[in-house]
Amino acid sequence: MGFTIHRTGKYLSVREYAEANSMTIDGVRKAMKAKRLTGQVKINNRIYIPANAVIIDRRVKHGRYIGLRQFMREGTDIRKGEK
Secondary structure: OOEEEOOOEEEEEHHHHHHHOOOOHHHHHHHHHOOOOOOOEEEOOEEEEEOOOOOOOOOOOOHHHOOHHHHHHHOOEOOOOEO
16 A cells, blocks of 8 residues: 655555556566666565656667668668668
8 A cells, every 4th residue: 555755755565566557566676677667665675666756768769770670681771772
């Protein structure tokens, strides 16, 4: 059910955070290990995460790398049609 640490806000267990964000428990743990989720606190050998914590999404979201695999494989730039 989470709890509140004085002046810092509400914290959730790993399971509660996963349920609140439609994730798996393993996905939350992997995000913490990869340092994409920060702010967790360890109390009595249990990990608690701030309720407002956001997992950092490091996926490429622009078109700069479109066709990169083909270019590396074949040497063909699909944007120019040249070698």
